Amino acid sequence: TQLLEQSPQFLSIQEGENLTVYCNSSSVFSSLQWYRQEPGEGPVLLVTVVTGGEVKKLKRLTFQFGDARKDSSLHITAAQPGDTGLYLCAGARGAQKLVFGQGTRLTINP
Amino acid sequence: DAGVIQSPRHEVTEMGQEVTLRCKPISGHDYLFWYRQTMMRGLELLIYFNNNVPIDDSGMPEDRFSAKMPNASFSTLKIQPSEPRDSAVYFCASSLLAGQDTQYFGPGTRLTVL
Numbered sequence: 001t002q003l004l005e006q007s008p009q010f011l012s013i014q015e016g017e018n019l020t021v022y023c024n025s026s027s028v029f030s031s032l033q034w035y036r037q038e039p040g041e042g043p044v045l046l047v048t049v050v051t052g053g054e055v056k057k058l059k060r061l062t063f064q065f066g067d068a069r070k071d072s073s074l075h076i077t078a079a080q081p082g083d084t085g086l087y088l089c090a091g092a093r094g095a096q097k098l099v100f101g102q103g104t105r106l107t108i109n110p
Numbered sequence: 111d112a113g114v115i116q117s118p119r120h121e122v123t124e125m126g127q128e129v130t131l132r133c134k135p136i137s138g139h140d141y142l143f144w145y146r147q148t149m150m151r152g153l154e155l156l157i158y159f160n161n162n163v164p165i166d167d168s169g170m171p172e173d174r175f176s177a178k179m180p181n182a183s184f185s186t187l188k189i190q191p192s193e194p195r196d197s198a199v200y201f202c203a204s205s206l207l208a209g210q211d212t213q214y215f216g217p218g219t220r221l222t223v224l
Contacts (some may be wrong), residue, residue, distance in 0.1 A: 010176065031210035042114070042201050043113060043153070088153065092209040097143075102152040105140025 003027055004091055004101035012107040021104040023054055023089035024071045030071045030094050031066055037086040037103075079108045114216035115183030116202050122222045128190040131219045134183055141208055143199040144177055144187050147218070153201070159185065160208070192223045 005024045013019055021043065023032065031050040035043035038097040047056050049065035056063045060083075062075040076083055086105050115134040123129055135142045143158040157167040162179045169175070174193070179185040189196055199220050203213040 031212065033212075041219070042203070042218055043213075044201060044215070045212045048210055056147070094209055097155055097208060098209075098213065100153040100155075 003099045004030050006087075006088055006089060006101035008104060010031050010107075012109065013073035013079060015080060018075070019079055019106070020026050020073055020075045021087055021106070022071065022073050023092050023101050025091060028093075030069070031092045032069075033090045033092070033098070034063055034072070034074055035088040035089060035090060038084075041058070043086075043088055050072050051073065080108075081108045081110050084108050090097065112114055114202055114204055114214055116200075116216035118219060119217060120220045120222075122224065123192055124224050125193055126191045127223075129192045129196075129221060129223075130145050130203075131187040131200050131221070133185045133187070133216060135185070135202070135204030136214055137183065139204035139214070141205045141211075142179060142185050143183075143205075143213060145183070145203065145215075146198045147201060148198045150174040156187070169208065189221075192221075194223045197221055197223050 003025055006024050016099045034046045034079045035047045036046055037043040047063045052067045054065045064073050067100045067105045084107050086101045092098050117132045144156040145153050147153045156169045157177045158165055159179045177187045191202050199218045201215050201218045203215040205211045205213045
Protein backbone atom coordinates (compact mmCIF):
# COMPACT_ATOMS: atom_id res chain seq x y z
CA THR A 1 0.00 0.00 0.00
CA GLN A 2 1.41 3.36 -1.08
CA LEU A 3 0.82 5.81 1.77
CA LEU A 4 1.63 8.82 -0.40
CA GLU A 5 0.13 9.00 -3.87
CA GLN A 6 1.64 11.44 -6.34
CA SER A 7 -0.05 12.66 -9.49
CA PRO A 8 0.54 12.84 -12.29
CA GLN A 9 3.25 10.19 -12.54
CA PHE A 10 4.56 11.70 -15.78
CA LEU A 11 4.24 15.23 -17.10
CA SER A 12 5.75 16.72 -20.23
CA ILE A 13 5.11 20.39 -21.03
CA GLN A 14 6.61 23.26 -22.98
CA GLU A 15 8.94 25.84 -21.55
CA GLY A 16 7.02 28.79 -20.10
CA GLU A 17 3.92 26.85 -19.07
CA ASN A 18 2.69 26.48 -15.50
CA LEU A 19 2.11 23.17 -13.77
CA THR A 20 0.97 21.64 -10.51
CA VAL A 21 1.83 18.24 -9.07
CA TYR A 22 0.02 16.68 -6.15
CA CYS A 23 0.88 14.51 -3.19
CA ASN A 24 -2.07 12.92 -1.39
CA SER A 25 -2.58 10.61 1.54
CA SER A 26 -5.31 9.36 3.84
CA SER A 27 -2.85 9.68 6.72
CA VAL A 28 -1.85 12.75 8.69
CA PHE A 29 1.80 13.76 8.65
CA SER A 30 3.63 16.05 11.04
CA SER A 31 5.65 17.40 8.14
CA LEU A 32 6.07 16.92 4.44
CA GLN A 33 9.14 17.35 2.29
CA TRP A 34 9.68 17.78 -1.43
CA TYR A 35 12.84 16.47 -3.08
CA ARG A 36 14.08 16.76 -6.66
CA GLN A 37 16.20 14.05 -8.24
CA GLU A 38 18.18 14.43 -11.44
CA PRO A 39 19.41 11.48 -13.53
CA GLY A 40 22.36 9.68 -11.98
CA GLU A 41 22.08 11.53 -8.68
CA GLY A 42 20.37 11.17 -5.33
CA PRO A 43 17.32 13.22 -4.29
CA VAL A 44 17.99 16.74 -3.00
CA LEU A 45 15.69 18.48 -0.54
CA LEU A 46 13.77 21.48 -1.89
CA VAL A 47 11.53 22.36 1.06
CA THR A 48 9.94 21.15 4.29
CA VAL A 49 6.43 22.22 5.31
CA VAL A 50 5.23 21.59 8.85
CA THR A 51 2.08 23.62 9.50
CA GLY A 52 -1.35 22.89 8.02
CA GLY A 53 -2.10 25.46 5.33
CA GLU A 54 1.53 26.56 5.12
CA VAL A 55 2.74 28.00 1.83
CA LYS A 56 6.44 28.29 0.96
CA LYS A 57 7.97 29.82 -2.13
CA LEU A 58 11.31 29.00 -3.70
CA LYS A 59 11.74 31.31 -6.69
CA ARG A 60 9.22 30.00 -9.25
CA LEU A 61 8.21 27.03 -7.10
CA THR A 62 5.31 27.29 -4.64
CA PHE A 63 4.70 24.54 -2.10
CA GLN A 64 1.52 24.17 -0.06
CA PHE A 65 0.68 21.85 2.83
CA GLY A 66 -3.00 20.97 3.14
CA ASP A 67 -4.99 22.27 6.10
CA ALA A 68 -5.47 18.73 7.41
CA ARG A 69 -1.79 17.87 6.81
CA LYS A 70 -2.72 14.96 4.57
CA ASP A 71 -1.76 16.42 1.20
CA SER A 72 0.56 18.84 -0.51
CA SER A 73 1.05 20.47 -3.87
CA LEU A 74 3.94 21.89 -5.85
CA HIS A 75 3.22 24.60 -8.38
CA ILE A 76 5.84 25.74 -10.89
CA THR A 77 5.37 29.01 -12.73
CA ALA A 78 6.91 29.56 -16.16
CA ALA A 79 8.66 26.19 -16.23
CA GLN A 80 12.20 26.03 -17.58
CA PRO A 81 14.22 23.09 -18.96
CA GLY A 82 16.29 23.19 -15.79
CA ASP A 83 13.19 22.17 -13.82
CA THR A 84 13.27 18.75 -15.49
CA GLY A 85 13.61 15.92 -13.00
CA LEU A 86 11.86 13.51 -10.68
CA TYR A 87 9.93 15.25 -7.91
CA LEU A 88 9.37 13.23 -4.76
CA CYS A 89 7.22 14.05 -1.77
CA ALA A 90 8.00 12.47 1.58
CA GLY A 91 5.98 12.51 4.78
CA ALA A 92 7.13 12.18 8.35
CA ARG A 93 5.21 11.35 11.50
CA GLY A 94 7.12 12.81 14.40
CA ALA A 95 10.55 11.29 14.77
CA GLN A 96 9.75 8.28 12.63
CA LYS A 97 11.14 7.42 9.24
CA LEU A 98 10.17 9.24 6.07
CA VAL A 99 7.64 7.71 3.68
CA PHE A 100 8.22 8.60 0.03
CA GLY A 101 5.71 8.89 -2.79
CA GLN A 102 6.32 7.25 -6.17
CA GLY A 103 7.37 10.54 -7.71
CA THR A 104 6.36 12.74 -10.63
CA ARG A 105 8.69 12.64 -13.60
CA LEU A 106 8.66 16.11 -15.12
CA THR A 107 10.05 17.01 -18.54
CA ILE A 108 10.21 20.62 -19.72
CA ASN A 109 10.71 20.88 -23.46
CA PRO A 110 12.55 23.92 -24.88
CA ASP B 111 32.16 18.39 3.52
CA ALA B 112 32.28 15.82 0.70
CA GLY B 113 28.71 14.72 1.25
CA VAL B 114 27.57 11.12 1.45
CA ILE B 115 29.96 8.83 -0.39
CA GLN B 116 28.90 5.53 -1.93
CA SER B 117 30.89 2.86 -3.68
CA PRO B 118 30.89 1.37 -6.16
CA ARG B 119 28.82 3.63 -8.43
CA HIS B 120 28.03 0.73 -10.73
CA GLU B 121 28.07 -3.00 -10.08
CA VAL B 122 27.31 -5.76 -12.54
CA THR B 123 27.29 -9.28 -11.20
CA GLU B 124 25.88 -12.68 -11.94
CA MET B 125 23.01 -14.32 -10.13
CA GLY B 126 24.16 -16.12 -7.01
CA GLN B 127 27.15 -13.89 -6.34
CA GLU B 128 27.63 -11.84 -3.18
CA VAL B 129 27.35 -8.08 -3.53
CA THR B 130 28.58 -5.52 -1.00
CA LEU B 131 27.63 -1.87 -1.22
CA ARG B 132 29.45 0.72 0.86
CA CYS B 133 28.51 4.06 2.35
CA LYS B 134 30.30 6.83 4.22
CA PRO B 135 27.81 9.25 5.82
CA ILE B 136 28.36 12.94 6.45
CA SER B 137 30.50 13.40 9.54
CA GLY B 138 28.44 14.17 12.61
CA HIS B 139 25.20 12.74 11.29
CA ASP B 140 23.63 10.29 13.72
CA TYR B 141 21.21 8.65 11.29
CA LEU B 142 22.00 6.52 8.26
CA PHE B 143 19.42 5.17 5.83
CA TRP B 144 19.59 2.59 3.04
CA TYR B 145 17.03 2.91 0.21
CA ARG B 146 16.33 0.99 -2.96
CA GLN B 147 14.83 2.69 -6.03
CA THR B 148 13.15 1.00 -8.98
CA MET B 149 10.73 2.25 -11.61
CA MET B 150 8.05 -0.11 -10.39
CA ARG B 151 8.27 0.47 -6.64
CA GLY B 152 9.85 3.91 -6.37
CA LEU B 153 12.10 4.74 -3.41
CA GLU B 154 11.82 2.18 -0.61
CA LEU B 155 13.46 2.38 2.79
CA LEU B 156 15.32 -0.83 3.56
CA ILE B 157 16.86 -0.12 6.97
CA TYR B 158 18.05 2.76 9.09
CA PHE B 159 20.56 3.18 11.89
CA ASN B 160 20.82 5.60 14.79
CA ASN B 161 24.27 5.96 16.34
CA ASN B 162 25.37 2.78 14.52
CA VAL B 163 22.48 0.71 15.91
CA PRO B 164 19.84 -0.69 13.52
CA ILE B 165 16.48 0.81 14.44
CA ASP B 166 14.09 -0.42 11.77
CA ASP B 167 14.87 -3.17 9.27
CA SER B 168 11.26 -3.91 8.34
CA GLY B 169 11.96 -2.88 4.75
CA MET B 170 14.67 -5.45 4.18
CA PRO B 171 13.16 -7.75 1.53
CA GLU B 172 14.40 -11.06 2.87
CA ASP B 173 17.23 -12.82 4.64
CA ARG B 174 19.48 -12.47 1.63
CA PHE B 175 19.89 -8.79 2.58
CA SER B 176 21.95 -7.67 5.56
CA ALA B 177 23.34 -4.32 6.68
CA LYS B 178 25.97 -3.34 9.19
CA MET B 179 27.35 -0.15 10.62
CA PRO B 180 30.56 -0.99 12.49
CA ASN B 181 31.35 2.66 13.22
CA ALA B 182 29.96 6.15 12.69
CA SER B 183 31.72 6.63 9.37
CA PHE B 184 30.99 3.41 7.52
CA SER B 185 28.10 1.15 6.60
CA THR B 186 27.62 -1.80 4.27
CA LEU B 187 24.64 -3.40 2.60
CA LYS B 188 25.23 -6.98 1.55
CA ILE B 189 23.16 -9.19 -0.73
CA GLN B 190 23.98 -12.89 -0.68
CA PRO B 191 23.08 -14.59 -2.93
CA SER B 192 22.04 -11.93 -5.42
CA GLU B 193 19.10 -12.41 -7.80
CA PRO B 194 18.06 -10.54 -10.99
CA ARG B 195 15.12 -8.97 -9.14
CA ASP B 196 17.61 -7.20 -6.87
CA SER B 197 18.64 -5.01 -9.81
CA ALA B 198 17.99 -1.41 -8.75
CA VAL B 199 19.70 1.77 -7.64
CA TYR B 200 20.65 1.64 -3.98
CA PHE B 201 20.97 4.92 -2.10
CA CYS B 202 22.51 5.72 1.23
CA ALA B 203 21.40 8.86 3.06
CA SER B 204 22.33 10.47 6.35
CA SER B 205 20.80 13.07 8.63
CA LEU B 206 21.36 14.73 11.98
CA LEU B 207 17.93 13.75 13.26
CA ALA B 208 15.10 11.49 12.11
CA GLY B 209 11.64 12.51 11.03
CA GLN B 210 11.44 15.86 9.30
CA ASP B 211 15.15 16.56 9.33
CA THR B 212 16.85 16.88 5.95
CA GLN B 213 18.22 13.66 4.54
CA TYR B 214 21.35 13.98 2.42
CA PHE B 215 21.57 11.33 -0.24
CA GLY B 216 24.62 9.83 -1.85
CA PRO B 217 24.88 9.42 -5.63
CA GLY B 218 23.68 5.82 -5.46
CA THR B 219 24.98 2.45 -6.63
CA ARG B 220 23.39 1.06 -9.77
CA LEU B 221 23.27 -2.72 -9.33
CA THR B 222 22.62 -5.07 -12.23
CA VAL B 223 22.30 -8.77 -11.51
CA LEU B 224 22.42 -10.92 -14.64
